[in-house]
Amino acid sequence: MFGIPATETASDSLVTDNSPIEKRHFEELTDKYSGNDYIYERTVEQSGWWTRFKQWLSDLFQKLFNLSGDGQASSFTEVALKIFYVVVFLLVVYFIFRAIINKEGTWVFGKSSEKNIVPVTDIENNIHVADFKSLIEIAESEKNYRLAVRYYYLWLLRSLTNAQLIDYDVEKTDSDYLYELQSKDNRDQFSYTSYLYNYIWYGEFDVNTQQFDKAKHAFTTFINNVKA
Template sequence: MSNFLKRYIAILLFGTSALLNASSLTESVRAPRLQDSLYFDNEPIDKRSYDDLKAKYSDDDFIYERSVDQSGWWTRFKQWLSDIFKDLFDLNSDAKASDFTDLALTIFYVVIFLLVVFFIVKAIINKEGKWVFGKSSDKSIIPVTDLENNIHVTDFSTLVEEAEGSGNYRLAIRFYYLWLLKALSEAELIDYDVEKTNSDYYYEITSEATKKEFSYTSYLYNYIWYGEFDIDDLQFQRAKKAFTRFLNTIKV
């Protein structure tokens, strides 16, 4: 076999082999790739619901940072009070201190409310309720009524007798004191005015002996009338003696 023929057969075989390899490569490229299998879960889903999570986790236990710089004065006051209680009672959390503060403030509100109700009821029951709503005994000797405005035409002797006869000793002492002011005014020892105080009348009196008597009877009047103390017959007789003795010494 000639060399030319051998070369031709070799080239033919090489070309055929190359064509077969190219065809095989093309088929492998065109062949679909196998994919891993996937598991699909078709079980029903248990749907969970949460009610008002924002409100649930807004409690003091879930507040980790507190900012009161831009809060109102009441919030700052409660925070200040809460910090005091926390240090005072060695509370181990801000939540406990806050709860204790709320409890203390609630008790305070209740006590204030009860006190207000007490004073209102007492003022209503007490006919002379002006000691709550009006001037105190140091500012005004007596409430302004028709009796005090007409002191110079009032028969205090009869009023005292009626009050004493009914056992109303406090009222009798009140009439005695008004009677005394009437006598001092008519004797021109004082200038009577319903708005004047005991101290005003005291400094108007020039006689030291009269000042002493007036000071003592004023004390009796304030103690018995404004103090609202119930006095027995013996105590009344002692006070009555002091007033009648003073009245007898005043010269009109």
């Protein structure tokens, strides 16, 4: 009647949704969102022991140094803890290094004794500082009689040098030392003890307790005579 097409009137009409409505229940909402993951604010008492410790430390620093505000105290605490970590790390490194040095026995000028245990491979160059008594005791306890005889021989050379009967040199041979000895008795004893040393050490023979005791007696007798 008014000149409006019928198709335009049909497109402007409302569409009714007749699908069933699902009713939602919220009875478990409180329980579902009340776990630890949904607690965004905690008191100091509810925090872990490390957080409580840092808070206690922060409060302590704030009182001791009159720090203004919790923020400054917290920053001061973090710096103090970092310094503490560094100090602990350096101490650990120091004690590890010290243990390695003591184990290797290369701390030649240590304070624990007047004469120190030096490595076997360098013993000939350090006979004047070596603690032969301790070295021999260790070798005997391990039943390493060959090594003990070697220590006795070097101990003898040091004793002869200290008595000014020979002039020790790592490059010298037994014949050189024998030539330097003036006394026939000293030459005879040195010939015998050097023979024992060469036979046992360089011959690489297994030495039993009885054989070692005989060699030990010969070396100790000669060393004591030289000292006397």
